[in-house]
Amino acid sequence: MTFFWIWNFIKPAAEIFILWIGFYHILVFFEGTRAFQVLKGLSFLLLAFLGAQIVGLDVLSWLLTKFFAISIIAILIIFQQELRHGLARLGQQHLFNVTLEEAEIVAIIEEIASAVYKLSRQQVGCLIAVERETKLKNYIESGLNVDAQISSELIQSIFVPPSPLHDGGIITRGNRIVAASCLFPLSDNPNFAKIIGTRHRAAIGITEHTDALVVMVSEQSGEISVAADGRFIPVVNRERFVTILRDLLVGEGKKKR
Template sequence: MEIPNLFGFDFTQITWKEILDFVLVSFVYYRLILLVKGTRAVPVMYGLVLVVLLYYFSSELGLTTLNWLLQNFLGSIFLIIIILFQADIRKGLAAVGTGGLFRRDRGVHEKTLEEIVRALTAMAQMRVGALIVIEKTVPLGDVGERGIPIRGEVTKELLMTIFHPNTPLHDGAVIIQGDKIMAAGCVLPLTTDPKLASQYGTRHRAAIGISEETDAVVTVVSEERGSISVVIDGKLVTNLDEIRLRRVIRNAWAR
């Protein structure tokens, strides 16, 4: 069998435009999958696949009533998705609009991540509350505008100074962009998730809230318990020691 006619298809008839079209579509689908990976959209996608399969089988088996119900449901599915997943859609479109579909995250050097880990560990030992938001592909400029501009290098000492209980900025969030502290004392949106345990206060609710709307890596220190948490895509990882904290932040940044 000749290779050009493999599988009964004449590969010699493929043009460079068709190849380019296939590569671009594949790349876009790949990036879109990365955007929704780990979000609430994933189980919804699985559910939609099951509904479509059920619709197909109901049509083939002649289950008229079930087929009619599924047909009407699928006819309005796009509107339902938009209503249920406004935050995820907004986050995805923001990433695409700022080049998130075609570029990698802003550069944050290992030294910066290490300074953040050292600061969080020290503040946890001292039971000093803290809330740090590390920007990835979705810009946090509008959030930073709600606080006080800093634009300083990320260091353990500066972070501990900002969150010291006697400073006017300690109750807000710090926004880190690249290797700089963009702003401090920032007000974040609170999550409305009713399933969040009552033991978590305003800092944790704010951390989850901003991570539901952006792809930022958010870290929290509880002044009541002296524990460290990381929030990614609305998911809370708690009670981290220094080693686990470093690993979780690195893995989250590499996603």
């Protein structure tokens, strides 16, 4: 009798905990996709529904229940591509994030610096997105799988014409180039529309949607740029370039550890 009394007392809390854990893992699973922002909104809707249930707001609970059901159906229709790809990858998910030691990150930065400065001298355009916390699943799937160790030589071979992969950008994760010829979203910021080209807008665009760090070389001028958080960071020389990447990426690596 005591057991059932205790269970009835803790049952609502247990249900809320299980629902929240499940929804959290769904959010993590779809991080970096178009559906992610919608799912975040639904998580707040779920919290509102649970709060209404707890305090006994029956009419509000009923309305939220109907709205939640309609939203789920809409998601299944609108984001069917993301759901299909997500389910296909379900058995391939790693249970840990890629973490690198500081020395490894510095070595990667040197490889990238070597490549972009050689490409700059040749006025060969390039676009490199470095994945950080936000997963770049959608953008990776827009290109071709590479899965190779980051090296200056490989980066140059990808971008120097007539390489079939020179259009679009490459995406790195940890110490590997995971995809090439990827399509990045163009920035719709009106401040950039008339003063920069397509490659610049792509560099800014992906940093507006994610926390990726982007390195870009202009095909017209050979100018090297770094983009993060929807803005360009001035690069005056190679030393400054390495410092920018080191500040952003070494700090990120320490945070993950």
